[in-house]
Amino acid sequence: MVLDEMTAGVAATEGQIAAGRFVLRSVRASDAGLISHHAGDRRVAEATQNIPHPFPPGAAEAYVTRAMTHERPGSVWVLDGSMTGLSELLGVISLKPMEVKAGQGGQSEVAYWVAPAFWNTGIASEAVRALLAANPLGDRTYFAEVFQDNPGSARVLVNNGFTYLGDAEAFSVARNASVPTWTYIRKLD
Numbered sequence: 001m002v003l004d005e006m007t008a009g010v011a012a013t014e015g016q017i018a019a020g021r022f023v024l025r026s027v028r029a030s031d032a033g034l035i036s037h038h039a040g041d042r043r044v045a046e047a048t049q050n051i052p053h054p055f056p057p058g059a060a061e062a063y064v065t066r067a068m069t070h071e072r073p074g075s076v077w078v079l080d081g082s083m084t085g086l087s088e089l090l091g092v093i094s095l096k097p098m099e100v101k102a103g104q105g106g107q108s109e110v111a112y113w114v115a116p117a118f119w120n121t122g123i124a125s126e127a128v129r130a131l132l133a134a135n136p137l138g139d140r141t142y143f144a145e146v147f148q149d150n151p152g153s154a155r156v157l158v159n160n161g162f163t164y165l166g167d168a169e170a171f172s173v174a175r176n177a178s179v180p181t182w183t184y185i186r187k188l189d
Contacts, residue, residue, distance in 0.1 A: 017077065019130030021084050022123070024077035024093060027067040031078055034089035036060035038115040045174035047150050048113055053174035067094075075137070079114070079127050090118050093127045095137055106139040112156075124156045132160060132186065141187050145170060148180040162186040 017024040036055060038044055045053035052059070067076040075097070079090040091114035098107040110131065114124045132142065144162060146153040147170075158164075162184035169178045 017130050017134045017136070019079070020122075020126040022079050022081035022086060022090055022126070023083065024127060024130055024134075025080050027064055027076050027078055027092075029064055029068070031089055032060040032064045034087070035063060035092070038089065038091070039063075039113070041116055042174070043116050044113050046172065047147065047153065048111070048174070049145075049170050049172055051113070051174055077127075077131070079123060087115065087117075089115070090123050091115055091127065093131055095131070095139070097137060097139075098143070106137055107141040107143065108137055108139045110142050110144045112153075120152065124153065125159050128156055128160045132188070135188065139188070141185065144184045144186075145181045146184075147172070148182055154182055154184075157184045157186075160186065 013023075015026060036059070039051050039060065040053075040055035042053050045051040045055065070076065076092065076094040078088075078092055080088055081090050082088040091112060093110070093112040095108040095110060098109060110128060112124055112127060114127075142162070143165075144157050145168065146157065148167075163186070165183040165185045168181045168183050170181050171177070172179045
């Protein structure tokens with residue numbers, strides 16, 4: 001089945017967020033194998049700050065356990081396309097709550113990765129759009145940071161109403177180096 005032939009508007013069940021051709025759902029233990037497979041791809045690891053390469057044995061299981069027992073449930077989601085014939089795990093998206101001053105409302109940092117087979121298909125844009133619309137943590141402001149050598153991720157953010165905030169740099173575990181980044185902000189009305 002080709003992505004263009006799929007129907008949009010997958011129905012979500014309770015605890016899931018509908019995201020066009022897939023749903024955002026909680027991480028489950030059975031996701032460890034596909035997380036290990038995709039996160040073990042150098043291209044995925046080098047596009048993130050925290051995924052090591054090579055991906056160590058047991059890292060996916062540890063990640064899944066942390067996601068399932070996180071003190072703020074609903075902070076990590078799997079992009080699950082199994083209901084439309086896509087992969088059960090297209091990628092992962094998460095919100096990392098940030099400290100805020102009283103009266104400012106919640107703030108979170110959005111982070112995501114998509115399996116290389118689904119790059120340039122709109123999957124990341126759909127995931128970010130759905131997460132912002134659902135606003136599961138009740139945030140008023142979202143931040144995101146992408147490496148400057150990853151303009152595709154920057155387009156995902158701009159296409160979802162994020163505006164450029166400035167340049168910075170962040171350490172990439174997979175690259176074992178600090179990498180220039182672009183920082184973005186999105187305020188909800």
